Each structure stands twice: as C-alpha cells, then as structure tokens.
Amino acid sequence: MGKKILIVDDNEFIIEIMTYILNNKGYEVIALGSGHEVINQIKANNPDLVILDLMLPGADGLEICKEIKGNTDTKHLPIIMCTGRDNLQLTMNKPGCPNDVLYKPFDVDRLVNMVAYQLAA
Numbered sequence: 001m002g003k004k005i006l007i008v009d010d011n012e013f014i015i016e017i018m019t020y021i022l023n024n025k026g027y028e029v030i031a032l033g034s035g036h037e038v039i040n041q042i043k044a045n046n047p048d049l050v051i052l053d054l055m056l057p058g059a060d061g062l063e064i065c066k067e068i069k070g071n072t073d074t075k076h077l078p079i080i081m082c083t084g085r086d087n088l089q090l091t092m093n094k095p096g097c098p099n100d101v102l103y104k105p106f107d108v109d110r111l112v113n114m115v116a117y118q119l120a121a
Contacts, residue, residue, distance in 0.1 A: 002025075002026040002028065003027055003028070003048040003049065003119050004028045004029075004045060004046065004047040004049075005022055005027050005028070005029050005030070005047055005048065005049045005050070005051060005115065006029075006030045006031075006032065006038070006042065006045065006047040006050045006051070007019065007022075007029060007030070007031045007032070007050075007051045008031075008032045008034075008035060008038055008050065008051070008052045008053055008056065008061075008064075009033070009051075009053040009056075009082065010033055010053060010055075010056050010057050011053070014053075014104070015031045015033070018051065018111065019031060021108055021111060021112065022111075022112075022115065025112055025115075027115070030045050030047060034056055034057055034058065034059065035052075035053075035056040035057075035058070035059030035060075035064050036058065036059060038050070038064050039064075039067065039068070039071075039074075042068065042074055042077065047077070048077075048078075048119055049077070049078050049079075049080065049115060049118055049119055050068065050077060050079045050080070051079075051080045051082055051102070051115075052064060052065060052079055052080070052081055052082065052098070053081075053083070054081055054082065054083035054085060055083070061081060061083075062081070062096075065079050065081060065096055065097065065098050066096030067096075069095070069096040070095075070096055078099045078100075078118040078119070078121065079099055080099065080100045080101070080114055080115070080118060081100070081101050081102070082101075082102045082103075082104060082106070083101065083102075083103060083104065084103070084104040086103065099118055099121075100114055100117075100118060102114055
C-alpha cells in the first residue's frame with residue numbers, strides 16, 4: 001500500500017465513499033467516526049494526511065486541527081478539512097488552520113487531486 005490517510009467523519013457513507021476512492025488510488029485508509037481518538041490514532045498509525053470533518057459529535061474539527069497544528073510532532077501533517085459550510089475559507093489564514101478545504105458534496109476528481117497535491121507538498 002501507498003501513503004496512509006486518516007479519515008475522520010461521523011457520516012459512515014462519506015467514510016465508505018472516500019475509502020473506496022482512495023483505496024483504488026493506492027492509498028491505505030484508516031477511518032474514525034468521531035473526533036475523540038484522532039490524536040491517539042495519529043500517534044499509533046502515523047498517517048501522511050488527515051481528512052477531517054468540521055462538525056463531529058462532541059468535537060469541533062477546527063479545534064482538533066488547531067491541536068494537531070499546535071503540536072511540534074504533528075504540525076507538518078497536512079490536513080484537509082471537509083465541510084458543507086461555505087464560509088470556512090475565512091479561517092484559512094489563521095494559526096492552526098487546515099491546509100485545504102474540501103466542500104461537501106465533493107467531486108471525486110477534486111478529492112483525488114487535493115489528496116495528491118497535499119501529499120506531494
């Protein structure tokens with residue numbers, strides 16, 4: 001398998017679709033249905049990229065992103081924030097922001113190209 005991607009989303013259908021698409025592109029996918037174990041999963045699995053939903057049960061994707069970006073061990077880990085909200089672009093220049101934003105519903109080619117770009121950076 002190729003690069004490792006951690007997907008964090010409470011929507012099982014989104015996880016299934018992304019996993020299918022990314023597996024077919026040669027990526028190894030780890031999935032979480034909530035934001036509670038993200039940091040532990042990053043430590044345990046050492047992913048090359050995180051796709052993180054903005055709205056998670058009991059957790060805020062932006063806060064998780066800030067925590068990852070604020071940690072010296074994980075600050076260089078690329079994060080793609082996945083959201084249905086269209087105003088997330090406003091937060092992109094602030095400390096702890098994600099590397100990119102994928103808007104739902106997403107286009108398959110956009111997902112694949114965004115992942116490839118972030119992993120190449």
